[in-house]
Amino acid sequence: MVSLCISHMASGSSSALNSNSKVAEGIWKAAASLRCRKLLWRACREGLPVRSLLLQKGIIKDDDTCPCCGTCKETTTHALLLCEGVKPFWLGSPLGLRVDSWHNVANITMLQWVDQCVDVLDKRGMGMLCAMVWGLWNKRNAWVLKKKKLDFAQVMAKALSVFVTDEWVPPLDSKIKANFAASVIEDVGTGLGVVFRNSKGEPMASGTYFMADECYDSEIADTLCYKWAIEKAEELWFPEVIFETDCQQLYTQWNILTQGNNNTSDYTSYLNEILDECINMMQGTESSLTLVVHNANKVAQCLAAVAYDYGERIWVEDVPNEASECLQSDAAEIANVSSNQ
Numbered sequence: 001m002v003s004l005c006i007s008h009m010a011s012g013s014s015s016a017l018n019s020n021s022k023v024a025e026g027i028w029k030a031a032a033s034l035r036c037r038k039l040l041w042r043a044c045r046e047g048l049p050v051r052s053l054l055l056q057k058g059i060i061k062d063d064d065t066c067p068c069c070g071t072c073k074e075t076t077t078h079a080l081l082l083c084e085g086v087k088p089f090w091l092g093s094p095l096g097l098r099v100d101s102w103h104n105v106a107n108i109t110m111l112q113w114v115d116q117c118v119d120v121l122d123k124r125g126m127g128m129l130c131a132m133v134w135g136l137w138n139k140r141n142a143w144v145l146k147k148k149k150l151d152f153a154q155v156m157a158k159a160l161s162v163f164v165t166d167e168w169v170p171p172l173d174s175k176i177k178a179n180f181a182a183s184v185i186e187d188v189g190t191g192l193g194v195v196f197r198n199s200k201g202e203p204m205a206s207g208t209y210f211m212a213d214e215c216y217d218s219e220i221a222d223t224l225c226y227k228w229a230i231e232k233a234e235e236l237w238f239p240e241v242i243f244e245t246d247c248q249q250l251y252t253q254w255n256i257l258t259q260g261n262n263n264t265s266d267y268t269s270y271l272n273e274i275l276d277e278c279i280n281m282m283q284g285t286e287s288s289l290t291l292v293v294h295n296a297n298k299v300a301q302c303l304a305a306v307a308y309d310y311g312e313r314i315w316v317e318d319v320p321n322e323a324s325e326c327l328q329s330d331a332a333e334i335a336n337v338s339s340n341q
């Protein structure tokens with residue numbers, strides 16, 4: 001977790017020109033998609049249509065109050081960092097930024113803030129920063145344009161969809177992350193694997209399951225694996241789990257169903273049927289589903305591959321030998337990132 005001291009930041013006095021090129025470089029190298037890097041850059045150049053800017057340009061006539069909290073003037077820093085409706089998201093993000101403890105933050109610009117962030121965050125941290133700004137700007141616009149309130153999970157899903165990292169990222173604080181994956185071998189069967197890890201990357205539990213002679217399309221297999229992983233989380237009494245998949249179709253369909261704007265005619269497809277059961281099982285829990293790249297899901301893939309040998313099995317606070325190398329490689333990456341900061 002990274003904590004940034006904002007009082008120190010506010011006193012930074014690098015020239016505007018230096019700051020511009022340093023921030024531009026920091027944003028350019030960030031591990032996030034191009035569109036959200038561009039958005040952060042636009043925010044730094046005071047180019048987002050916040051109400052104070054619209055008033056200044058004469059596009060609106062009188063009121064530059066923040067449409068989300070209704071108490072302060074809506075500047076770029078207010079909309080993205082300081083609004084009461086935004087602070088909890090920074091704290092809950094993988095960056096764990098506690099805006100409440102900052103001093104003088106009301107007086108700095110987005111450019112000054114990002115300038116200082118570039119000093120303390122590596123490219124993954126900067127990627128997460130871009131992604132959070134992306135998610136929060138979407139949240140603001142969903143409210144302003146559609147009167148739609150996005151919750152934490154929806155904003156984080158939006159943010160994580162543009163955050164690009166090749167590595168596994170541990171969960172925050174008391175949360176548990178569950179990576180799951182399925183492996184299908186034609187004419188043989190389908191293997192399932194799941195690993196539950198804490199914020200230090202230590203295994204809380206792992207498991208395998210094998211369905212002999214049952215060979216599914218890969219997205220169906222991943223969705224069945226998701227359901228099985230939710231069941232295991234329940235059995236192990238893990239109430240707040242961040243499930244991670246590298247199956248794009250599963251993740252997309254999950255978002256369509258959970259956000260209630262399902263317009264597809266094949267609502268009764270097998271994949272949706274399983275997902276419906278998953279939604280019911282997740283109700284009343286604080287759990288969520290996110291999408292990661294293949295490499296960030298490698299322990300689960302390894303488990304799915306060895307499910308053929310192990311069948312149905314659970315390892316408490318451990319993984320089978322075959323998966324320990326992948327597990328250690330994820331843990332080494334965490335240590336590597338921490339020491340860079």
Ligand SMILES: [Zn+2]
Nearest residue numbers: 066068069083
């Ligand atoms: Zn506000």
